Amino acid sequence: MPTNDFNLFSTPSKRHLGDTFLRYPRSAPAAALRFPISSSSSSSRLFVYAPICNLRLMDWQGQKRAETLMQILLVVFAVAALGIGYTLASFQTMMLIYAGGVVLTALITVPNWPFFNRHHLKWLDPSEAEKHPKPQVNVPTTTKKKSSKNKQ
Amino acid sequence: MHSFGYRANAVVTFAVTILAVTCAMVSLSDNFNSPSPTADVKVLNINWFQKQPNGNDEVSLTLNISADLSSLFTWNTKQVFVFVAAEYETPQNALNQFTSVTACSFVFVAQVSLWDGIIQSKEHAKFWIHTTNKYRFTDQARDGPFPLYLYDTSLLMYITITSSSIFLLVLAIGNNLRGKDYNMTLHWHIMPKTGKMFADKIVMTGYYLPQDYK
Numbered sequence: 001m002p003t004n005d006f007n008l009f010s011t012p013s014k015r016h017l018g019d020t021f022l023r024y025p026r027s028a029p030a031a032a033l034r035f036p037i038s039s040s041s042s043s044s045r046l047f048v049y050a051p052i053c054n055l056r057l058m059d060w061q062g063q064k065r066a067e068t069l070m071q072i073l074l075v076v077f078a079v080a081a082l083g084i085g086y087t088l089a090s091f092q093t094m095m096l097i098y099a100g101g102v103v104l105t106a107l108i109t110v111p112n113w114p115f116f117n118r119h120h121l122k123w124l125d126p127s128e129a130e131k132h133p134k135p136q137v138n139v140p141t142t143t144k145k146k147s148s149k150n151k152q
Numbered sequence: 153m154h155s156f157g158y159r160a161n162a163v164v165t166f167a168v169t170i171l172a173v174t175c176a177m178v179s180l181s182d183n184f185n186s187p188s189p190t191a192d193v194k195v196l197n198i199n200w201f202q203k204q205p206n207g208n209d210e211v212s213l214t215l216n217i218s219a220d221l222s223s224l225f226t227w228n229t230k231q232v233f234v235f236v237a238a239e240y241e242t243p244q245n246a247l248n249q250f251t252s253v254t255a256c257s258f259v260f261v262a263q264v265s266l267w268d269g270i271i272q273s274k275e276h277a278k279f280w281i282h283t284t285n286k287y288r289f290t291d292q293a294r295d296g297p298f299p300l301y302l303y304d305t306s307l308l309m310y311i312t313i314t315s316s317s318i319f320l321l322v323l324a325i326g327n328n329l330r331g332k333d334y335n336m337t338l339h340w341h342i343m344p345k346t347g348k349m350f351a352d353k354i355v356m357t358g359y360y361l362p363q364d365y366k
Contacts, residue, residue, distance in 0.1 A: 063153035089227040102167045
Protein backbone atom coordinates (compact mmCIF):
# COMPACT_ATOMS: atom_id res chain seq x y z
CA MET A 1 0.00 0.00 0.00
CA PRO A 2 1.32 3.46 -0.67
CA THR A 3 2.46 4.82 2.65
CA ASN A 4 0.73 8.09 3.32
CA ASP A 5 2.75 9.75 5.99
CA PHE A 6 -0.05 11.80 7.44
CA ASN A 7 0.49 14.06 10.28
CA LEU A 8 -2.70 14.14 12.27
CA PHE A 9 -2.41 17.85 12.84
CA SER A 10 -1.83 18.97 9.31
CA THR A 11 -3.51 17.77 6.17
CA PRO A 12 -1.02 17.15 3.40
CA SER A 13 -1.41 18.81 0.07
CA LYS A 14 -2.98 17.04 -2.85
CA ARG A 15 0.28 17.20 -4.72
CA HIS A 16 2.01 15.42 -1.87
CA LEU A 17 -0.42 12.48 -2.08
CA GLY A 18 0.11 12.10 -5.79
CA ASP A 19 3.85 12.04 -5.21
CA THR A 20 3.64 9.08 -2.86
CA PHE A 21 1.48 7.21 -5.32
CA LEU A 22 3.98 7.77 -8.07
CA ARG A 23 6.88 6.96 -5.84
CA TYR A 24 5.59 3.48 -4.86
CA PRO A 25 3.70 2.21 -7.89
CA ARG A 26 4.28 -1.46 -7.24
CA SER A 27 2.71 -1.46 -3.84
CA ALA A 28 -0.66 -0.33 -5.20
CA PRO A 29 -3.29 -3.03 -4.63
CA ALA A 30 -4.00 -4.48 -8.04
CA ALA A 31 -1.02 -3.32 -9.97
CA ALA A 32 -2.59 -4.13 -13.32
CA LEU A 33 -5.48 -1.75 -12.69
CA ARG A 34 -3.20 1.18 -12.12
CA PHE A 35 -4.64 4.65 -12.51
CA PRO A 36 -2.52 6.15 -15.25
CA ILE A 37 -1.23 9.57 -14.36
CA SER A 38 -0.25 10.12 -18.00
CA SER A 39 -2.77 8.50 -20.27
CA SER A 40 -0.40 7.91 -23.12
CA SER A 41 -0.25 4.11 -23.28
CA SER A 42 -3.10 2.44 -25.07
CA SER A 43 -3.22 -0.54 -22.74
CA SER A 44 -4.25 1.60 -19.82
CA ARG A 45 -7.03 3.34 -21.71
CA LEU A 46 -9.38 0.55 -20.66
CA PHE A 47 -9.07 1.57 -17.06
CA VAL A 48 -9.13 5.32 -17.43
CA TYR A 49 -12.70 5.63 -18.59
CA ALA A 50 -14.25 3.18 -16.15
CA PRO A 51 -13.19 4.04 -12.64
CA ILE A 52 -15.36 1.46 -10.97
CA CYS A 53 -13.18 1.12 -7.95
CA ASN A 54 -11.01 3.89 -6.73
CA LEU A 55 -7.71 2.33 -5.87
CA ARG A 56 -6.88 4.93 -3.33
CA LEU A 57 -8.17 4.90 0.20
CA MET A 58 -11.78 5.37 1.16
CA ASP A 59 -12.62 8.62 2.80
CA TRP A 60 -13.45 8.64 6.47
CA GLN A 61 -17.21 8.68 6.10
CA GLY A 62 -16.96 5.88 3.60
CA GLN A 63 -14.92 3.77 5.99
CA LYS A 64 -17.46 4.21 8.72
CA ARG A 65 -20.24 3.34 6.32
CA ALA A 66 -18.37 0.25 5.19
CA GLU A 67 -17.87 -0.95 8.73
CA THR A 68 -21.45 -0.46 9.87
CA LEU A 69 -22.76 -1.95 6.65
CA MET A 70 -20.59 -5.01 7.12
CA GLN A 71 -21.72 -5.57 10.70
CA ILE A 72 -25.40 -5.09 9.96
CA LEU A 73 -25.35 -7.27 6.85
CA LEU A 74 -23.56 -10.14 8.55
CA VAL A 75 -25.82 -10.14 11.59
CA VAL A 76 -28.95 -9.90 9.46
CA PHE A 77 -27.85 -12.78 7.28
CA ALA A 78 -26.95 -14.89 10.31
CA VAL A 79 -30.33 -14.30 11.95
CA ALA A 80 -32.16 -14.97 8.70
CA ALA A 81 -30.17 -18.13 8.11
CA LEU A 82 -30.86 -19.37 11.63
CA GLY A 83 -34.58 -18.64 11.36
CA ILE A 84 -35.04 -20.18 7.94
CA GLY A 85 -32.90 -23.19 8.80
CA TYR A 86 -34.83 -23.82 12.00
CA THR A 87 -38.25 -23.61 10.36
CA LEU A 88 -37.23 -25.76 7.42
CA ALA A 89 -35.33 -28.10 9.80
CA SER A 90 -32.38 -28.09 7.47
CA PHE A 91 -28.88 -27.39 8.68
CA GLN A 92 -27.57 -27.26 5.14
CA THR A 93 -29.99 -24.50 4.13
CA MET A 94 -28.82 -22.41 7.05
CA MET A 95 -25.18 -22.79 6.13
CA LEU A 96 -25.83 -22.02 2.47
CA ILE A 97 -27.78 -18.87 3.24
CA TYR A 98 -25.08 -17.70 5.61
CA ALA A 99 -22.26 -18.46 3.17
CA GLY A 100 -24.12 -16.55 0.47
CA GLY A 101 -24.56 -13.69 2.89
CA VAL A 102 -20.86 -13.58 3.70
CA VAL A 103 -19.91 -13.50 0.03
CA LEU A 104 -22.45 -10.75 -0.67
CA THR A 105 -21.20 -8.71 2.27
CA ALA A 106 -17.63 -9.09 1.10
CA LEU A 107 -18.61 -7.95 -2.40
CA ILE A 108 -20.43 -4.91 -1.07
CA THR A 109 -18.07 -3.87 1.67
CA VAL A 110 -14.53 -4.70 0.68
CA PRO A 111 -13.97 -3.06 -2.72
CA ASN A 112 -13.74 0.68 -2.80
CA TRP A 113 -17.05 1.50 -4.48
CA PRO A 114 -17.88 5.09 -5.46
CA PHE A 115 -20.61 5.48 -2.87
CA PHE A 116 -17.92 5.12 -0.21
CA ASN A 117 -16.19 8.16 -1.64
CA ARG A 118 -18.95 10.72 -1.55
CA HIS A 119 -17.46 12.81 1.20
CA HIS A 120 -14.10 13.72 -0.20
CA LEU A 121 -11.31 14.70 2.08
CA LYS A 122 -10.61 18.38 2.03
CA TRP A 123 -6.98 18.66 1.11
CA LEU A 124 -5.08 21.82 1.78
CA ASP A 125 -4.50 23.96 -1.34
CA PRO A 126 -0.92 23.81 -2.55
CA SER A 127 -0.61 27.59 -2.28
CA GLU A 128 -1.91 27.44 1.28
CA ALA A 129 0.56 24.68 2.11
CA GLU A 130 3.51 26.78 0.98
CA LYS A 131 2.53 29.53 3.36
CA HIS A 132 2.88 27.12 6.26
CA PRO A 133 6.13 25.26 5.74
CA LYS A 134 6.96 22.18 7.74
CA PRO A 135 8.78 23.10 10.92
CA GLN A 136 12.56 22.54 10.68
CA VAL A 137 14.31 20.67 13.43
CA ASN A 138 16.87 23.03 15.05
CA VAL A 139 20.46 21.80 14.68
CA PRO A 140 22.14 22.23 18.08
CA THR A 141 25.08 24.67 17.87
CA THR A 142 26.69 23.83 21.26
CA THR A 143 28.51 20.75 19.88
CA LYS A 144 30.39 22.88 17.35
CA LYS A 145 31.66 25.16 20.07
CA LYS A 146 32.87 22.23 22.17
CA SER A 147 34.88 20.72 19.31
CA SER A 148 36.54 24.08 18.62
CA LYS A 149 37.47 24.38 22.32
CA ASN A 150 39.04 20.91 22.26
CA LYS A 151 41.17 21.76 19.26
CA GLN A 152 42.62 24.72 21.06
CA MET B 153 -11.09 0.13 7.31
CA HIS B 154 -8.57 2.06 5.39
CA SER B 155 -7.46 -0.55 2.93
CA PHE B 156 -8.69 -3.51 0.93
CA GLY B 157 -6.78 -6.03 3.03
CA TYR B 158 -7.99 -4.53 6.29
CA ARG B 159 -11.63 -4.67 5.22
CA ALA B 160 -11.31 -8.20 3.87
CA ASN B 161 -9.76 -9.33 7.14
CA ALA B 162 -12.52 -7.62 9.11
CA VAL B 163 -15.25 -9.28 7.07
CA VAL B 164 -13.78 -12.74 7.39
CA THR B 165 -13.08 -12.45 11.11
CA PHE B 166 -16.49 -11.09 11.95
CA ALA B 167 -18.17 -13.71 9.76
CA VAL B 168 -16.38 -16.54 11.54
CA THR B 169 -17.21 -15.10 14.96
CA ILE B 170 -20.87 -14.85 14.06
CA LEU B 171 -20.73 -18.38 12.71
CA ALA B 172 -19.47 -19.61 16.07
CA VAL B 173 -22.29 -17.80 17.86
CA THR B 174 -24.84 -19.24 15.42
CA CYS B 175 -23.56 -22.76 15.98
CA ALA B 176 -23.83 -22.30 19.74
CA MET B 177 -27.44 -21.23 19.32
CA VAL B 178 -28.15 -24.20 17.10
CA SER B 179 -26.79 -26.49 19.78
CA LEU B 180 -28.93 -24.77 22.41
CA SER B 181 -32.00 -25.34 20.28
CA ASP B 182 -31.47 -29.07 20.74
CA ASN B 183 -32.54 -28.73 24.36
CA PHE B 184 -36.06 -27.90 23.26
CA ASN B 185 -36.44 -31.36 21.83
CA SER B 186 -38.03 -33.80 24.29
CA PRO B 187 -37.40 -37.26 22.91
CA SER B 188 -39.59 -40.28 23.57
CA PRO B 189 -37.83 -43.36 22.28
CA THR B 190 -39.01 -46.93 22.77
CA ALA B 191 -37.03 -50.10 22.64
CA ASP B 192 -37.45 -53.79 23.23
CA VAL B 193 -34.87 -56.55 23.29
CA LYS B 194 -35.96 -60.17 23.23
CA VAL B 195 -33.58 -63.04 23.80
CA LEU B 196 -34.94 -65.62 21.44
CA ASN B 197 -32.46 -68.34 22.13
CA ILE B 198 -29.34 -69.09 24.08
CA ASN B 199 -27.25 -70.87 21.52
CA TRP B 200 -24.49 -72.09 23.79
CA PHE B 201 -23.04 -71.40 27.21
CA GLN B 202 -19.53 -72.65 27.84
CA LYS B 203 -16.43 -72.19 29.89
CA GLN B 204 -13.50 -71.24 27.66
CA PRO B 205 -10.03 -72.73 28.12
CA ASN B 206 -8.73 -69.50 29.67
CA GLY B 207 -11.34 -69.70 32.36
CA ASN B 208 -13.95 -67.25 31.08
CA ASP B 209 -17.59 -68.05 30.80
CA GLU B 210 -19.05 -67.30 27.40
CA VAL B 211 -22.60 -67.11 26.10
CA SER B 212 -23.98 -66.86 22.60
CA LEU B 213 -27.44 -65.36 22.26
CA THR B 214 -29.87 -64.77 19.45
CA LEU B 215 -31.45 -61.39 19.95
CA ASN B 216 -34.42 -59.61 18.46
CA ILE B 217 -33.89 -55.88 18.88
CA SER B 218 -36.66 -53.51 17.94
CA ALA B 219 -36.60 -49.80 18.63
CA ASP B 220 -38.15 -46.54 17.58
CA LEU B 221 -35.59 -43.77 17.98
CA SER B 222 -37.03 -41.30 15.49
CA SER B 223 -37.89 -38.74 18.16
CA LEU B 224 -34.21 -38.37 18.96
CA PHE B 225 -33.46 -36.78 15.59
CA THR B 226 -33.45 -33.00 15.29
CA TRP B 227 -32.21 -30.71 12.54
CA ASN B 228 -28.86 -30.70 14.30
CA THR B 229 -28.41 -34.48 14.40
CA LYS B 230 -25.70 -36.04 12.33
CA GLN B 231 -26.13 -39.65 13.44
CA VAL B 232 -27.19 -41.71 16.41
CA PHE B 233 -24.90 -44.41 17.76
CA VAL B 234 -26.89 -47.21 19.39
CA PHE B 235 -25.57 -50.15 21.36
CA VAL B 236 -27.13 -52.93 23.39
CA ALA B 237 -25.27 -54.04 26.49
CA ALA B 238 -25.81 -56.72 29.07
CA GLU B 239 -25.17 -55.52 32.60
CA TYR B 240 -24.77 -57.70 35.65
CA GLU B 241 -23.29 -57.36 39.09
CA THR B 242 -20.10 -58.92 40.33
CA PRO B 243 -19.87 -58.74 44.08
CA GLN B 244 -16.37 -58.46 45.53
CA ASN B 245 -16.45 -59.73 49.08
CA ALA B 246 -14.48 -62.97 48.95
CA LEU B 247 -12.13 -62.08 51.75
CA ASN B 248 -14.90 -62.19 54.33
CA GLN B 249 -15.23 -65.92 53.85
CA PHE B 250 -11.66 -66.77 54.64
CA THR B 251 -10.27 -64.45 57.24
CA SER B 252 -11.51 -62.68 60.25
CA VAL B 253 -10.19 -59.41 58.98
CA THR B 254 -13.09 -57.42 57.62
CA ALA B 255 -12.37 -56.29 54.15
CA CYS B 256 -14.21 -53.78 52.04
CA SER B 257 -16.70 -55.24 49.65
CA PHE B 258 -17.20 -53.56 46.34
CA VAL B 259 -19.98 -54.30 43.93
CA PHE B 260 -18.97 -53.83 40.34
CA VAL B 261 -21.38 -53.71 37.46
CA ALA B 262 -19.96 -55.37 34.42
CA GLN B 263 -21.21 -54.04 31.11
CA VAL B 264 -20.68 -56.19 28.05
CA SER B 265 -21.61 -54.73 24.70
CA LEU B 266 -23.48 -57.19 22.53
CA TRP B 267 -24.48 -55.22 19.47
CA ASP B 268 -24.11 -51.73 18.09
CA GLY B 269 -25.14 -49.79 15.05
CA ILE B 270 -25.14 -46.34 13.57
CA ILE B 271 -28.37 -44.70 12.44
CA GLN B 272 -27.79 -41.92 10.00
CA SER B 273 -31.26 -40.62 9.29
CA LYS B 274 -34.67 -40.38 10.82
CA GLU B 275 -36.10 -42.80 8.29
CA HIS B 276 -33.85 -45.59 9.53
CA ALA B 277 -34.49 -44.83 13.18
CA LYS B 278 -37.42 -47.18 13.49
CA PHE B 279 -35.83 -50.57 13.10
CA TRP B 280 -36.15 -54.23 13.89
CA ILE B 281 -33.19 -56.56 13.76
CA HIS B 282 -32.83 -60.26 14.33
CA THR B 283 -29.24 -61.20 15.01
CA THR B 284 -26.83 -63.14 17.13
CA ASN B 285 -24.71 -61.00 19.37
CA LYS B 286 -22.16 -59.04 17.34
CA TYR B 287 -19.59 -59.05 20.11
CA ARG B 288 -18.79 -61.91 22.43
CA PHE B 289 -20.60 -62.05 25.72
CA THR B 290 -17.69 -63.09 27.87
CA ASP B 291 -17.02 -62.61 31.51
CA GLN B 292 -13.45 -61.47 31.71
CA ALA B 293 -11.16 -63.38 34.05
CA ARG B 294 -8.89 -61.13 35.97
CA ASP B 295 -5.20 -61.89 35.83
CA GLY B 296 -2.27 -60.61 37.80
CA PRO B 297 -1.85 -59.81 41.46
CA PHE B 298 -4.45 -57.60 43.04
CA PRO B 299 -4.72 -55.80 46.34
CA LEU B 300 -6.49 -57.75 49.00
CA TYR B 301 -9.79 -55.97 48.79
CA LEU B 302 -10.48 -56.49 45.09
CA TYR B 303 -10.91 -60.23 44.82
CA ASP B 304 -13.64 -62.10 43.00
CA THR B 305 -16.19 -64.40 44.62
CA SER B 306 -15.02 -67.43 42.81
CA LEU B 307 -11.34 -66.99 43.61
CA LEU B 308 -9.35 -69.82 44.99
CA MET B 309 -6.83 -68.65 47.52
CA TYR B 310 -3.89 -70.80 48.36
CA ILE B 311 -2.22 -69.93 51.58
CA THR B 312 1.16 -71.53 51.82
CA ILE B 313 2.90 -71.44 55.15
CA THR B 314 6.60 -71.93 55.28
CA SER B 315 8.88 -71.76 58.22
CA SER B 316 9.56 -68.10 57.95
CA SER B 317 6.70 -66.41 56.19
CA ILE B 318 3.21 -66.65 54.81
CA PHE B 319 2.74 -66.34 51.10
CA LEU B 320 -0.61 -65.56 49.64
CA LEU B 321 -1.09 -66.97 46.21
CA VAL B 322 -4.18 -65.94 44.45
CA LEU B 323 -5.58 -67.43 41.33
CA ALA B 324 -8.21 -65.48 39.48
CA ILE B 325 -10.98 -67.37 37.79
CA GLY B 326 -13.71 -65.77 35.69
CA ASN B 327 -16.87 -64.96 37.44
CA ASN B 328 -19.62 -67.49 37.11
CA LEU B 329 -22.28 -66.43 34.70
CA ARG B 330 -24.32 -69.46 35.56
CA GLY B 331 -27.75 -68.58 36.80
CA LYS B 332 -26.95 -64.90 36.60
CA ASP B 333 -29.71 -62.39 36.14
CA TYR B 334 -28.80 -59.44 33.98
CA ASN B 335 -30.29 -56.30 32.50
CA MET B 336 -30.32 -55.47 28.84
CA THR B 337 -29.73 -51.79 28.28
CA LEU B 338 -30.10 -49.94 25.01
CA HIS B 339 -27.77 -46.93 25.02
CA TRP B 340 -27.69 -44.17 22.46
CA HIS B 341 -25.38 -41.29 21.73
CA ILE B 342 -26.94 -38.50 19.66
CA MET B 343 -24.05 -37.03 17.68
CA PRO B 344 -24.81 -33.48 16.62
CA LYS B 345 -23.70 -31.59 13.57
CA THR B 346 -22.48 -28.91 15.93
CA GLY B 347 -22.43 -28.65 19.69
CA LYS B 348 -23.25 -30.89 22.61
CA MET B 349 -23.65 -34.65 22.37
CA PHE B 350 -26.47 -36.19 24.37
CA ALA B 351 -26.39 -39.75 25.65
CA ASP B 352 -29.09 -41.71 27.40
CA LYS B 353 -30.35 -45.27 27.82
CA ILE B 354 -33.31 -47.55 28.39
CA VAL B 355 -32.89 -50.34 30.93
CA MET B 356 -34.81 -53.57 30.50
CA THR B 357 -34.76 -56.05 33.33
CA GLY B 358 -35.68 -59.65 33.78
CA TYR B 359 -33.19 -61.65 31.76
CA TYR B 360 -31.62 -64.82 33.16
CA LEU B 361 -28.82 -67.08 32.15
CA PRO B 362 -29.30 -70.81 32.67
CA GLN B 363 -27.80 -72.62 35.62
CA ASP B 364 -25.90 -75.15 33.60
CA TYR B 365 -23.53 -75.00 30.74
CA LYS B 366 -24.88 -76.16 27.43
